[in-house]
């Protein structure tokens with residue numbers, strides 16, 4: 001990937017060192033703790049919901065749907081931000097151009113106008129189009145890979161371990177934008 005970037009051109013010129021550094025950083029960081037948070041949040045929630053864990057273990061074809069519910073219910077990326085270029089009116093309020101706006105994706109995922117019973121975790125619900133990977137031009141480029149990683153991790157765990165349960169207090173990850181775990185003691 002870095003070789004492709006090094007050989008790429010932007011408006012006829014090679015990509016500058018600063019942009020190159022920023023691209024490498026975002027590609028490596030954006031795809032690292034986010035995906036492990038998806039898996040750790042998933043295992044934590046399933047350990048807390050043994051009924052759903054058992055049903056999911058018995059129906060592995062439902063795992064891709066469970067991954068979508070995890071992205072909704074415990075969004076690894078909780079918020080993102082933008083700088084407005086013009087005045088924007090929403091719900092009777094004007095956000096002036098030049099404002100930094102914090103967008104709480106995780107709060108949108110608990111919007112009862114969009115999701116029925118939004119505070120209930122249910123790996124068998126069909127989560128409507130959620131914002132776990134953002135939207136628009138900056139929508140996550142790694143979404144298909146992240147979905148694949150989440151699916152494979154859960155499928156392989158269910159293949160090898162019939163049941164798992166909490167074996168201690170998990171430790172949260174301390175990254176302002178992210179919800180995930182630094183450690184999760186489980187017993188199998």
Ligand code: HEM
Nearest residue numbers: 030031034035038076077080132133134138140141142146
């Ligand atoms: C569960 C895992 C993941 C989640 C929840 C996630 C979430 C997101 C979100 C919400 C955004 C939009 C940010 C914004 O609008 O400001 C984003 C952007 C991005 N993600 Fe992911 N991501 C995940 C995995 C990955 C992976 C595996 C990669 C790459 C290997 C990746 C690479 C990127 C990049 C490069 C961007 C920036 C795209 C742009 O600005 O045009 N992500 N991600």
